[in-house]
Amino acid sequence: MVHILGVLLRDNSFVKIALTRFYGIGYPTAERICARFQIHDRCKIKSLTPSQITSLASFLASPSTTPLMPILPLASPDYEPPKSTPPMPQMLKRDEVSERRKRDPLVGLKIETELRRQIRENIAHHRMIGSYVGRRHAMGMPVRGQNTRNNAQNARKFNKIERRG
Amino acid sequence: GPYFVAFPNLREALQNNLPIQTQARACTILPSFVGIRFMVHNGKSYLPVTVTQDMVGHKLGEFAPTRKRFTYK
Numbered sequence: 001m002v003h004i005l006g007v008l009l010r011d012n013s014f015v016k017i018a019l020t021r022f023y024g025i026g027y028p029t030a031e032r033i034c035a036r037f038q039i040h041d042r043c044k045i046k047s048l049t050p051s052q053i054t055s056l057a058s059f060l061a062s063p064s065t066t067p068l069m070p071i072l073p074l075a076s077p078d079y080e081p082p083k084s085t086p087p088m089p090q091m092l093k094r095d096e097v098s099e100r101r102k103r104d105p106l107v108g109l110k111i112e113t114e115l116r117r118q119i120r121e122n123i124a125h126h127r128m129i130g131s132y133v134g135r136r137h138a139m140g141m142p143v144r145g146q147n148t149r150n151n152a153q154n155a156r157k158f159n160k161i162e163r164r165g
Numbered sequence: 166g167p168y169f170v171a172f173p174n175l176r177e178a179l180q181n182n183l184p185i186q187t188q189a190r191a192c193t194i195l196p197s198f199v200g201i202r203f204m205v206h207n208g209k210s211y212l213p214v215t216v217t218q219d220m221v222g223h224k225l226g227e228f229a230p231t232r233k234r235f236t237y238k
Contacts, residue, residue, distance in 0.1 A: 129219050131227040 002045055004057045005112070011046040015039050022060065024115040032106055033059070038072075063109040068100055123163055137161055167193040175201065186211055190226025205229035 002009045009018040016039075019030035034041060037056060039048070048056075059066045101107050110118060126134035136143040142155035158164070170189040172178075178185050178201050188206040199218055204211035205225045212229040220228070 125219065129217065129223070129228070131220075131223060132230060133227070135230065 002048075002053060004053065005060055007112075009045050011044070013045060014041065015043050015045055015048065016041055018045055022111050024109070024111040029106070029109065036106065060111055063111070064107050068104075119163060123161060127161060137163070167195075169193045169195055178202070184213065187225065190224065190229065192225050194220050194223055194225060196221055207231045 001011055005022075007021055009021060016027070016030040016034045019025050019033055020027060025033070031041070033056070034043075037052065037059070039052065123134070123137050127138060128134070133143050137159050138161055140156050140159050141148060142152050143159060146152065146155070168191060170187070170192040172185055172187070174183070174185060175197065177183065182202065184202040184204045186204040186206075190205060190207075194216055196218075198216045199221070201216055203214045203216065203225060205214050205228065206212075207229045208231050214225065214228040
């Protein structure tokens, strides 16, 4: 049982499935994160080294400010990792970093509290300007033009000014 | 680019604070519209909408509801 950023991850589950337990990470983002940290897809939480866990935790704490690593070549099948930890690969130069950051899909990643705050701000913005979207959230009705004669149960559950989940 | 309608009396409306009546609900609100009072059509009557800075990317029709609220007697 590993704690990352307040979320408990089960030892026996695959890393890319366990990462989806965070609010704001689904299957595609979890796969991207595993690829970024070079964790293979059948790797379980119990086989992660402490350094990997800390690097994952620091990445998830602020995805936009994590330093970018250079893209290393894949190891051959008969590669044996050295017993001692290898030295840190050289950091990227300034222009390369900005170029990579523009195309990087994980830079704008928001998780947990930040994401919830952003969602609440968006709803509050709509309410403040008095638009149709804000009105529907206030009434607890579906916002995107769904039918309300039947079947509006999820909207009634979730669509509030202080929207949860 | 965004869809918008060129209003001929935009400048006078800004200076004299006159409302502009429109049926163009699909018109995007531009930064030059800020501070103007529009009377947006909702099918039956014209509803007053005062444009603020936050409303800039939205359309005029979002601020004029078209249906009466459902009440069961």
